[in-house]
Amino acid sequence: xxxxxxxKVTLIYFSGLDRGPWRxxxxxxxPQEPHVLNSLASGxxxxxxxxxxxxxxxxxxGLVFATLGLRExxxxxxxxxxxxxxxxxxxxxxxxxxSGAGIALGHLLIGMILKWIVIIGxxxxxxxxxxxxxxxxxxxxxxxxxxxxxxFRFKG
Numbered sequence: 001x002x003x004x005x006x007x008k009v010t011l012i013y014f015s016g017l018d019r020g021p022w023r024x025x026x027x028x029x030x031p032q033e034p035h036v037l038n039s040l041a042s043g044x045x046x047x048x049x050x051x052x053x054x055x056x057x058x059x060x061x062g063l064v065f066a067t068l069g070l071r072e073x074x075x076x077x078x079x080x081x082x083x084x085x086x087x088x089x090x091x092x093x094x095x096x097x098x099s100g101a102g103i104a105l106g107h108l109l110i111g112m113i114l115k116w117i118v119i120i121g122x123x124x125x126x127x128x129x130x131x132x133x134x135x136x137x138x139x140x141x142x143x144x145x146x147x148x149x150x151x152f153r154f155k156g
């Protein structure tokens with residue numbers, strides 16, 4: 001039997017071919033250096049951009065609801081602001097340090113839990129303790145979450 005490929009031809013490696021007597025060493029190519037798709041600094045910039053967009057949404061939704069009254073404006077702005085506060089907690093937890101995948105996943109999950117505790121606790125405080133209008137607060141919350149679509153769409 002003759003050779004199928006010369007010594008300088010790079011073959012495609014299929015993971016099912018790594019067992020058995022037909023394994024050829026030229027099938028295995030290891031990268032020379034790890035390829036990083038995204039840095040911690042770009043994640044921090046994205047989190048800051050998201051925070052600023054959410055605070056801007058809180059200002060806008062507060063101004064829109066100011067036409068209905070002061071209580072509605074405060075409720076709408078507070079609803080959006082607690083989402084921004086939750087984003088800050090998530091970002092501080094997740095982007096705190098460079099770590100392995102398991103630890104990064106743990107930081108992400110803990111940050112998400114903290115974010116939802118802040119958001120649910122803030123909405124309960126807005127609606128039940130301060131007795132602010134719930135429709136305005138929920139609208140502010142939805143507006144701040146709608147900003148996520150803009151912040152992730154326009155990466156800079």
